[in-house]
Amino acid sequence: MGPVWGIDLGGTKIEGVVLEDPNNPVVLKRLRVATEKEKGYQHIIGQIVKLVEVLMAETGVKPHKIGIGTPGTLEPSTQTMKNSNTTVINGKYLKRDLERALSMPVSMANDANCFAIAETKLGVVKEELPDAKVVFGVIMGTGVGGGLVVNGQVINGKQGIAGEWGHSFMDTSGGKCYCGKVGCTETIISGPSLERFYFEKMGIEKSLPEIVGLYREGNDEAATQTVQRLLKFFGQGIASIINMIDPDAVIIGGGVSKVDLLYDEGVKSIEQHVFNHRLETPVLRPRLGDSAGVFGAALL
Numbered sequence: 001m002g003p004v005w006g007i008d009l010g011g012t013k014i015e016g017v018v019l020e021d022p023n024n025p026v027v028l029k030r031l032r033v034a035t036e037k038e039k040g041y042q043h044i045i046g047q048i049v050k051l052v053e054v055l056m057a058e059t060g061v062k063p064h065k066i067g068i069g070t071p072g073t074l075e076p077s078t079q080t081m082k083n084s085n086t087t088v089i090n091g092k093y094l095k096r097d098l099e100r101a102l103s104m105p106v107s108m109a110n111d112a113n114c115f116a117i118a119e120t121k122l123g124v125v126k127e128e129l130p131d132a133k134v135v136f137g138v139i140m141g142t143g144v145g146g147g148l149v150v151n152g153q154v155i156n157g158k159q160g161i162a163g164e165w166g167h168s169f170m171d172t173s174g175g176k177c178y179c180g181k182v183g184c185t186e187t188i189i190s191g192p193s194l195e196r197f198y199f200e201k202m203g204i205e206k207s208l209p210e211i212v213g214l215y216r217e218g219n220d221e222a223a224t225q226t227v228q229r230l231l232k233f234f235g236q237g238i239a240s241i242i243n244m245i246d247p248d249a250v251i252i253g254g255g256v257s258k259v260d261l262l263y264d265e266g267v268k269s270i271e272q273h274v275f276n277h278r279l280e281t282p283v284l285r286p287r288l289g290d291s292a293g294v295f296g297a298a299l300l
């Protein structure tokens with residue numbers, strides 16, 4: 001097989017990559033442009049077209065098809081986007097509009113699904129657990145989501161929402177979610193939600209890494225409460241995923257996954273909530289870093 005192309009549409013940046021081959025993720029070229037979502041839907045389409053044109057010019061390769069990872073999901077029945085926290089694309093015929101603008105077929109998947117398939121086929125699962133059949137990829141970043149891979153295939157589900165634990169109810173203290181519901185997992189353990197929780201206690205804006213640093217120093221009560229909130233709800237949330245599908249591995253991605261505490265205290269918290277006398281599920285750190293989303297898109 002020849003080169004494969006992937007685009008990762010994010011809320012702040014759009015990234016594109018050309019990989020030499022789907023089984024050999026040597027990067028021929030990788031580029032980023034700003035999403036500038038505040039300029040509207042047509043502008044986002046234009047940014048993607050621009051990115052593809054520059055990639056073509058710089059690699060001298062012309063794609064026949066492009067894989068695109070998106071925030072949110074394509075609704076199978078209407079072919080319009082839904083559930084995206086980049087709300088400007090919701091209700092839009094993103095796949096159709098991109099196919100027209102780029103004059104080529106587009107394969108589209110949710111960004112969490114791209115992450116899960118990339119880490120399964122090219123990343124940590126391939127390296128450490130090559131026999132894993134059921135893999136759950138968790139995204140905890142600006143948003144919270146997830147992707148389920150079974151036997152090397154992404155499971156989209158009847159309504160395109162498989163793996164979307166970020167909008168399962170967790171606790172009313174999270175408040176209102178952009179999706180219209182109250183107390184979604186995302187309103188509690190996304191990076192911005194944790195930072196907001198700290199801000200409401202202290203009246204000072206701190207980033208999550210700063211809050212974790214203050215927690216480790218041990219004399220900031222609000223930081224302690226924020227980190228304990230993360231650990232408690234992380235444990236409850238991941239345990240209910242494990243209770244439901246009992247995967248061979250769970251991979252934790254997104255900005256919040258950089259919190260080291262998740263892999264010791266967080267795993268203990270999962271153990272407390274799982275319906276078993278022990279926790280055998282490996283909870284893995286991703287290997288592909290920022291590349292997972294765009295590599296996964298290229299694998300589509």
Ligand SMILES: [Zn+2]
Binds near residue numbers: 166178179
């Ligand atoms: Zn929600």
